[in-house]
Amino acid sequence: MVGALQQGAYEMVDDAESADVIIVNTCSFIQPATQESIDTVLELAKLKTSGGLKKLVVTGCMVQRYGKDLEGELPEVDAFLGTGEYHRIVDVLRDRNEDAPKTHIDVPMYLHDELAPRINSWSKCSAYLKISEGCDHRCAFCIIPTLRGKLRSRTIPSLVTEAERLVAEGVVELNLISQDSTAYGRDLRGVEGERQGDLGDLMRALAKIDKLRWIRLHYAYPHGLPDSLLDVLANEEKVVRYLDIPLQHASGPMLKAMRRGVTRAGQERILERVRKAVPDISVRTTFIVGFPGETDADFRELYNFVEAQQFEHVGVFTYFQEDGTDAAKLDGQVEDAVKKSRQKELMRLQKRISKKRLKGLIGTTVPVLIEGLSPESDLLLRGRTDRQAPDVDGQVFIQNAPEGVAIGQIRDVRIAQTGDYDLVGEIVD
Ligand code: SF4
Numbered sequence: 001m002v003g004a005l006q007q008g009a010y011e012m013v014d015d016a017e018s019a020d021v022i023i024v025n026t027c028s029f030i031q032p033a034t035q036e037s038i039d040t041v042l043e044l045a046k047l048k049t050s051g052g053l054k055k056l057v058v059t060g061c062m063v064q065r066y067g068k069d070l071e072g073e074l075p076e077v078d079a080f081l082g083t084g085e086y087h088r089i090v091d092v093l094r095d096r097n098e099d100a101p102k103t104h105i106d107v108p109m110y111l112h113d114e115l116a117p118r119i120n121s122w123s124k125c126s127a128y129l130k131i132s133e134g135c136d137h138r139c140a141f142c143i144i145p146t147l148r149g150k151l152r153s154r155t156i157p158s159l160v161t162e163a164e165r166l167v168a169e170g171v172v173e174l175n176l177i178s179q180d181s182t183a184y185g186r187d188l189r190g191v192e193g194e195r196q197g198d199l200g201d202l203m204r205a206l207a208k209i210d211k212l213r214w215i216r217l218h219y220a221y222p223h224g225l226p227d228s229l230l231d232v233l234a235n236e237e238k239v240v241r242y243l244d245i246p247l248q249h250a251s252g253p254m255l256k257a258m259r260r261g262v263t264r265a266g267q268e269r270i271l272e273r274v275r276k277a278v279p280d281i282s283v284r285t286t287f288i289v290g291f292p293g294e295t296d297a298d299f300r301e302l303y304n305f306v307e308a309q310q311f312e313h314v315g316v317f318t319y320f321q322e323d324g325t326d327a328a329k330l331d332g333q334v335e336d337a338v339k340k341s342r343q344k345e346l347m348r349l350q351k352r353i354s355k356k357r358l359k360g361l362i363g364t365t366v367p368v369l370i371e372g373l374s375p376e377s378d379l380l381l382r383g384r385t386d387r388q389a390p391d392v393d394g395q396v397f398i399q400n401a402p403e404g405v406a407i408g409q410i411r412d413v414r415i416a417q418t419g420d421y422d423l424v425g426e427i428v429d
Helices: 002-009 029-046 061-066 071-074 085-092 146-147 156-168 199-207 227-235 252-257 264-277 297-308 336-359
Strands: 021-026 055-060 079-081 124-132 173-177 214-217 238-243 282-289 313-318 365-373 383-384 395-398 412-417 423-427
Touching: 002 085, 021 029, 021 085, 029 061, 055 061, 055 085, 061 146, 071 383, 156 199, 173 199, 173 423, 199 214, 199 227, 199 423, 227 238, 227 264, 252 264, 252 297, 264 282, 264 297, 282 336, 297 336, 297 365, 297 383, 313 336, 313 395, 336 412, 336 423, 365 395, 383 412, 395 412
Parallel strands: 021 055, 055 079, 124 173, 173 214, 214 238, 238 282, 282 313, 395 423
Antiparallel strands: 365 383, 365 412, 383 395, 412 423
């Protein structure tokens, strides 16, 4: 949307008070996200009377989910766009017809391509690359397939063109994202029905881009990881030895009730396969605690699984009983206090695992992507190793940086101190 707006001669401003138009892109994955979206819209709508705001537009998953009902709930809003309509933002803003519909929603079919203008507003040296949209799974707790539609993969040439443009602008790290990365390419068929490439083919094609240094994969659904992916993880220098593979639980009855399509033994086999192919890989995963019917024994099984697997990075979420999902109708909903205490206990375990693992890095030298100044002190730079993803994992703080260090460089850093999740060191190259 930012790219389309810039192409449409709109100018971005840094503060809401000086904007003529405000677009609120919403999340609606669970009720707290919807509530946050509504609160933000109501807060910004005040600028229509107290400031110079002329148009307020709401886009994204909340619109896709609640549709025209929002017109009555939020009369301050001038237009609503669903998840498959964001490319029409400029047309909607320019439409001066008083009788034009306020809400624009359809079955989400749109998939952006290399021709769609794009501004990487998030970082100078790292970018997310959306490789597909939608998901064909039906996990019992998840509303995403309803909001985002069925799997639609982008073609390899389209992704390579977008990536080349990002790299020409200074990006050295690409983070491949989607709702289900493992499924990438399953829907891409040639005229005779033949496959048009999978995840491994895509990553190999991206790795050929000169000046691109790191390619990182997120959201790999555990079941069905293609061999080609393990092959690039093991052998392609630019593909970082890092895999984000959400597992959600470890107890058999929970995995079944969640409809994850995999058993605990199946998950163990998948992890074994990954680690056999890439022995030094860093694995990130996420779990949900407090799913309906989760007993103490189920939780204990999950706890023991995390202890046995010694993952590098773990995120733990408490289950939310979300309207419109099958899990919301299940008996045995777990009390909030129990969910929170299980989340705390599991995170405490992971903190110990992470702390111990990081201690082992003291004295070693690791490559670090320089990203900017530390928010805590201008005397420190911050960056990430190839084993730390943006936003979700820890960081590296760099002391006594020499002259000439710049954002986007990958420098060798000797680790001197470690915390629970972060590292501290000095550049030694
Ligand atoms: S695979 Fe992910 S996006 Fe798809 S239904 Fe399951 S949790 Fe939701």
